[in-house]
Amino acid sequence: MKGENFEILKQVGVLSESSKGWRKEINIISWHGKEPKYDIREWDPEHKKMGKGITLTEAELKKLEDVLKSSR
Template sequence: MAEIKFDIVENLGVLGISAKNWSKEVNVVSWNSRKAKVDIREWDEEHEKMGKGITLNKEELIKLKEILNSIDIEDLDI
């Protein structure tokens, strides 16, 4: 399996810390020297290991923001 190269261009925020002390973060990440995308996933403390995550391009991020702005979080059964 080929090695995945990544560069965390900017940290936008930490959503939480797991029991294993990994942080769920929102970052701008360039994967394999490609154009950076917004990325949400868990990282170990040294940012050497990562969990599964999701990457969003600009259009997807705009749509996600619209969706989140349109919902009433208090009405969600979560």
């Protein structure tokens, strides 16, 4: 994603890793200097290239957790 301005504030965890070294990660990221959000996406080993992902506020992350718990 050329031109993206982001700062990884905290690496929360790795969900999986491909044979090519790309990792699906959960991180807390500030995009374009805005309020940090939880971010789930694939990254190359140097965190220079990324795949498409999803960003969630803390409230959305808690709601996702509730939805997943209730679906079990």
